[in-house]
Amino acid sequence: MNHNNLQPSLQVMFPLPLKAVVIDLDGTLLDTAQDLALAANEMLQALSMDTLPAATIQTFIGKGVPKLVKRTLTNSLDGEPDPALFAQALPIYERCYAKHLHVHTRPYPGVVDGLNQLRQDGYRLVCITNKAEAFTLPLLRATGLLDYFELVLSGDSLPRKKPDPLPLLHACKHFGITPDAALLIGDSLNDAIAARAAGCHIFCVPYGYNEGRDVHELDCDAVVDSILDASKLIVHQA
Ligand SMILES: O=C(O)COP(=O)(O)O
Numbered sequence: 370m371n372h373n374n375l376q377p378s379l380q381v382m383f384p385l386p387l388k389a390v391v392i393d394l395d396g397t398l399l400d401t402a403q404d405l406a407l408a409a410n411e412m413l414q415a416l417s418m419d420t421l422p423a424a425t426i427q428t429f430i431g432k433g434v435p436k437l438v439k440r441t442l443t444n445s446l447d448g449e450p451d452p453a454l455f456a457q458a459l460p461i462y463e464r465c466y467a468k469h470l471h472v473h474t475r476p477y478p479g480v481v482d483g484l485n486q487l488r489q490d491g492y493r494l495v496c497i498t499n500k501a502e503a504f505t506l507p508l509l510r511a512t513g514l515l516d517y518f519e520l521v522l523s524g525d526s527l528p529r530k531k532p533d534p535l536p537l538l539h540a541c542k543h544f545g546i547t548p549d550a551a552l553l554i555g556d557s558l559n560d561a562i563a564a565r566a567a568g569c570h571i572f573c574v575p576y577g578y579n580e581g582r583d584v585h586e587l588d589c590d591a592v593v594d595s596i597l598d599a600s601k602l603i604v605h606q607a
């Protein structure tokens with residue numbers, strides 16, 4: 370099977386036989402960037418610091434809340450702020466984001482149709498995100514997506530988050546399946562590394578964040594335009 374807008378890797382045979390589909394949140398299920406940027410800029414203002422363009426803050430998304438705050442404070446991907454400033458800033462950011470959790474946040478096109486298709490096809494559905502649980506669950510609930518997922522693992526649910534394979538391996542163990550029966554659909558390097566390390570399949574969507582990099586640089590089995598398109602490249606294995 371091949372479509373003009375899909376780029377299946379040559380090494381895997383499509384459709385992939387699978388039991389579980391794991392989906393990333395920020396940049397894959399939900400377009401959260403505007404609300405994240407709003408909160409980050411409100412934090413900067415509260416600290417009497419200059420605000421940043423939303424497009425810049427979008428490149429800081431991917432490695433969880435503390436990392437987003439560090440990157441925002443230093444305006445750089447690898448910056449380490451003064452520990453006292455960081456300690457002051459983190460709770461401010463958390464308060465601001467809780468306030469703006471779903472002002473602009475919406476599911477991307479193809480997400481709801483894709484989830485309905487995957488549910489109808491019989492897959493176990495999991496959401497694995499680096500977002501903190503205090504934000505993940507209310508956001509999935511508010512956007513109507515929570516009930517699709519049998520399991521939701523957030524950035525602080527387990528001792529390690531993506532790119533570590535632990536959340537994916539935990540989900541596979543939870544369902545009693547081998548990693549190669551699971552597919553992760555994500556938008557970033559963190560997803561691709563985690564999936565490869567766990568031995569799961571990985572598809573990437575091109576519309577997400579990937580810390581400002583082109584998703585086509587990633588080692589994935591396919592780049593798919595939407596969750597609905599992903600459902601066309603896989604087959605449920607009973
Ligand atoms: O919270 C983040 O930084 C990214 O979260 P994600 O894993 O859902 O993309």
Ligand SMILES: [Mg+2]
Nearest residue numbers: 393395396556
């Ligand atoms: Mg993401």
